[in-house]
Amino acid sequence: MNHILNTAIIGFGLSGRVFHAPFISELDEFKLSKILTRNEGSKNYIAKHYEGTEVVKDLELILNDQTIDLVIITTPNKLHYSFAKQALKSGKHVLIEKPFTVTTDEADDLIRLSKEYNRILTVFQNRRYDSDFKTVKHIIEQGLLGKLVEYEVHFDRFRNHLKPNAWKEKDEPGAGILYDLGPHLIDQALVLFGEPQKIFADVRKQRSCSDVDDYFEIILYYDRLKVTLKAGMLVKESLPKYILLGENGSFVKYGMDIQERDLRDGKVPKNSTNWGQEPVSIHGTINTELNGLAVRGKVTSLAGDYRDYFKDVYNAINKNCEPYVTPLQARTTIKIIELAIKSSEEGKTFNL
Numbered sequence: 001m002n003h004i005l006n007t008a009i010i011g012f013g014l015s016g017r018v019f020h021a022p023f024i025s026e027l028d029e030f031k032l033s034k035i036l037t038r039n040e041g042s043k044n045y046i047a048k049h050y051e052g053t054e055v056v057k058d059l060e061l062i063l064n065d066q067t068i069d070l071v072i073i074t075t076p077n078k079l080h081y082s083f084a085k086q087a088l089k090s091g092k093h094v095l096i097e098k099p100f101t102v103t104t105d106e107a108d109d110l111i112r113l114s115k116e117y118n119r120i121l122t123v124f125q126n127r128r129y130d131s132d133f134k135t136v137k138h139i140i141e142q143g144l145l146g147k148l149v150e151y152e153v154h155f156d157r158f159r160n161h162l163k164p165n166a167w168k169e170k171d172e173p174g175a176g177i178l179y180d181l182g183p184h185l186i187d188q189a190l191v192l193f194g195e196p197q198k199i200f201a202d203v204r205k206q207r208s209c210s211d212v213d214d215y216f217e218i219i220l221y222y223d224r225l226k227v228t229l230k231a232g233m234l235v236k237e238s239l240p241k242y243i244l245l246g247e248n249g250s251f252v253k254y255g256m257d258i259q260e261r262d263l264r265d266g267k268v269p270k271n272s273t274n275w276g277q278e279p280v281s282i283h284g285t286i287n288t289e290l291n292g293l294a295v296r297g298k299v300t301s302l303a304g305d306y307r308d309y310f311k312d313v314y315n316a317i318n319k320n321c322e323p324y325v326t327p328l329q330a331r332t333t334i335k336i337i338e339l340a341i342k343s344s345e346e347g348k349t350f351n352l
Contacts, residue, residue, distance in 0.1 A: 077174025131304035145246025249288020
């Protein structure tokens with residue numbers, strides 16, 4: 001029977017506050033029952049925005065609560081494995097913020113536990129529901145560029161200093177831009193093209209102040225297709241987000257999906273009439289040949305909607321079926337990250 005999923009969020013930094021709590025509290029399929037945080041500012045924020053949600057500071061108060069169905073883990077990356085393992089063993093379904101884990105060995109153990117305890121295990125790959133990615137996916141599936149030969153995607157930022165007390169920029173397991181933004185770009189490539197044959201990567205520290213990697217370029221090799229995934233922290237001038245080259249034409253797009261910006265500004269889907277719809281100014285440009293006709297113009301972006309991710313998780317738990325983002329897919333992403341690090345260190349191309 002369909003029932004509301006009592007949900008607990010472990011951790012309430014940017015991820016929990018911006019990407020999870022607004023949707024869990026808004027969607028009828030979920031109830032935001034508990035949040036684990038020891039931060040006083042977060043406690044005050046929760047009291048103001050999520051009346052009726054209990055704030056706890058002890059993990060056991062979530063694990064031992066038999067009414068909790070789903071646990072969402074938004075802790076620093078190095079804690080994903082430990083917290084997810086405990087949650088699965090306590091009989092909870094588990095949603096982990098990306099990256100899945102730090103190592104494939106950790107991923108394998110969580111997959112084993114999810115099967116042993118018959119619990120749904122999934123990873124938050126919300127960027128599958130970005131407006132631009134959905135549009136790119138549609139263009140490829142419709143064959144609008146002919147046989148694709150090159151796919152390049154950027155996730156660039158400009159910050160030439162370190163954020164104070166930011167764990168992502170501290171020298172610890174799972175920190176750095178490769179584990180932060182890499183899972184998004186790798187997962188999207190796997191959705192579009194499947195597993196590559198070979199991988200080469202350049203991972204480095206570009207900022208003199210950085211203790212962790214803040215730039216990467218990953219090249220995934222397929223039969224006739226070259227996939228380039230890039231992210232950096234010293235890109236002040238906007239570069240194309242997507243560049244697609246095919247035998248019949250090209251597609252180029254600038255700009256980021258607007259959902260994160262709106263969520264950071266405190267907006268939520270229920271108060272928006274055009275949630276996830278990009279402005280015309282950042283619609284992509286296509287230049288191609290279709291049935292002998294030369295076509296060039298703007299492609300109206302499909303609307304993005306992160307609510308669809310959570311609805312899929314609900315259906316997977318309710319029907320005990322595989323979620324759209326499977327743990328095996330997430331494991332492959334971690335495997336590629338591990339190979340990217342090895343490739344960069346040794347200057348070699350590796351088979352997947």
